[in-house]
Amino acid sequence: MNKEEFGKSLTTNDDKIFRYLPYLLQDLWELGGHPNIQLELIKKLGLTDIKILDLGCGKGSSLIQILKNQTGQGVGIDIVEEFIEEAKIKTVEWNLDGRIEFRVEDLVQTLKIEKNYDVVLYGIDSDILGTYKECFESLRPVLKNDGYVIVETIYPKHEGDSSLTTQSEFQREVQEAGFTLLEEKFWDIKYIKAMNEESTSKIEKRAQELSSKYPQEEKMFADYITSQIEECNELENDLYCVSVLCQLKS
Ligand SMILES: C[S@@+](CC[C@H](N)C(=O)[O-])C[C@H]1O[C@@H](n2cnc3c(N)ncnc32)[C@H](O)[C@@H]1O
Missing domain, CATH: 3.40.50.150 (Vaccinia Virus protein VP39)
Incomplete structure (x- = not known):
């Protein structure tokens, strides 16, 4: 891979x-x-x-x-x-x-x-x-x-x-x-925003669960959410x- x-x-x-x-x-x-x-x-x-x-x-x-x-x-x-x-x-x-x-x-x-x-x-x-x-x-x-x-x-x-x-x-x-x-x-654009909002909230919830289970990896999960949000912003505004x-x- x-x-x-x-x-x-x-x-x-x-x-x-x-x-x-x-x-x-x-x-x-x-x-x-x-x-x-x-x-x-x-x-x-x-x-x-x-x-x-x-x-x-x-x-x-x-x-x-x-x-x-x-x-x-x-x-x-x-x-x-x-x-x-x-x-x-x-x-x-x-x-x-x-x-x-x-x-x-x-x-x-x-x-x-x-x-x-x-x-x-x-x-x-x-x-x-x-x-x-x-x-x-x-x-x-x-x-x-x-x-x-x-x-x-x-x-x-x-x-x-x-x-x-x-x-x-x-x-x-x-x-x-x-x-x-x-x-x-x-x-x-309405489709994109709805898709972004739904995906981000679902992924955030799972990232919080993982952060509680593996506190030493909290930053990694937070960084993943940040990159999701940045990509959503780009898709909605720049692309x-x-x-x-x-x-x-x-
Ligand atoms: C953005 S997702 C899109 C998935 C799907 N097309 C959809 O719309 O739900 C990209 C997908 O490509 C897969 N992928 C990435 N690199 C791949 C590879 N080299 N061979 C096969 N699948 C790959 C990922 O695992 C992921 O499921």
Whole structure:
């Protein structure tokens, strides 16, 4: 596992907290994605018996909600065993067993073995696949000809004062990687605020429990909450969150 990039995907740069993440995040099902938009984009494609791959699927919230409303099958990959265990339980609760396979795996390995997907879902929340261009290039081999990618990513609101890749640079890199950008859907700020508020309060409660149990680690848990709050502020004030549908050029 690339520890630094894994940490970024869950808002921490302290690998000592990794083993506590399943506990801290136990009350959340969605870990930062927007399943409703993904479903809306997939529905528009009008595909039947779709085959979907979700890279970094967390606890399966996207794949499960999409396949409840769409014919087909899916594979979900995440590196955290506890997340995959919960995804498997939810699959049974939602009567989707037999249609979704959840696996504990490093998505970098998955990209070397999987093939023939209609749609790949990926939240670009770390640099594990490199630049946007490199990321889209590494998604190509798992797609069918004319297959689709739905990525969730961020653009800086104020392009001049950020080192982040801008919307126009993103669009250029997608093209250069051999994809056509079909649609961008910006997330509603009310949705983002509600998601941030709910997640932060749930994580704070669990961090307090851990601080009481392990007082010597209190600062580590407090720092994690601080980084959560900072990320929420950035998402609400400095960034656009966006889901982007792209199609592989044949
Ligand atoms: C921000 S969460 C998003 C989870 C999910 N897509 C959702 O919306 O609920 C990012 C996920 O990527 C997973 N992840 C990070 N690095 C990974 C890797 N190298 N291979 C597989 N999963 C990884 C994390 O464990 C985490 O569940």
